[in-house]
């Protein structure tokens with residue numbers, strides 16, 4: 001997830017247990033190929049973050065292939081993923097992200113080019129379609145034929161954006177139509193929704209996005225329940241605050257002084273459902289040191 005799933009977040013997930021594959025935030029192939037320093041720095045990861053897949057986006061098969069080759073050579077992730085589902089204007093107006101669903105020939109060319117440039121597995125993340133949820137069936141066949149090793153489907157169309165509910169049943173059409181693994185995504189927030197999404201879609205796996213924000217324990221919890229073991233339950237407020245504190249330390253270690261300012265975008269997720277949070281909002285938006293964060297956590301926990 002762009003701007004969220006960076007090295008500190010991935011390390012936090014590992015600290016919280018669970019050995020799920022982590023998909024890193026998407027990076028622009030063009031920026032990597034041009035040697036953009038900030039984008040190259042975003043590739044860095046610690047070995048503890050594995051298994052880890054780096055996602056790329058772009059519309060030019062040549063740049064995508066060069067970027068994927070460069071990523072494999074420099075940081076050696078466990079896989080490369082191509083974004084063909086992002087609905088934001090910046091992506092679709094540049095003919096990448098979700099707009100590739102309307103250009104299956106170009107999408108296939110990208111998959112072939114990237115596949116030819118790397119030795120690690122290649123997956124593609126897409127949606128149910130641009131406007132109709134049936135479009136993904138033909139599109140997935142094209143991606144499979146071009147050489148994709150797996151497909152992840154956010155079970156909404158581009159036109160839906162994030163509205164409505166994810167249609168996990170629609171993913172079943174793809175599971176029936178292709179042989180490579182399909183992972184279902186959208187609105188999976190706990191073991192119950194994970195089980196329902198898997199049984200409704202018949203998918204071989206699942207992807208959790210927003211459900212992990214402010215809740216880095218979710219992967220371990222879902223994996224535990226899917227193995228048939230006892231549900232450890234929702235994290236308590238104390239757990240969430242200790243997760244936030246750990247996240248803050250990792251941010252500072254990775255980004256330096258600026259780390260806590262960059263962490264503020266995660267606050268709404270950590271502070272979700274805290275009664276009367278309005279009272280602390282002004283204090284929260286000013287947090288820039290660990291001392292200030294500790295003071296905020298102290299008042300929230302009511303000590």
Ligand SMILES: Cc1cc2nc3c(=O)[nH]c(=O)nc-3n(C[C@H](O)[C@H](O)[C@H](O)COP(=O)(O)O)c2cc1C
Pocket residue numbers: 001002003004024025026055083085086125154185186187188207208209210211
């Ligand atoms: C802030 C934000 C950033 C996202 N960035 C990416 C991204 O970089 N690549 C991607 O494939 N999907 C991205 N997504 C989409 C999610 O991966 C996921 O498909 C979507 O949120 C639905 O799943 P969820 O209900 O589990 O969050 C992003 C979503 C959000 C809310």
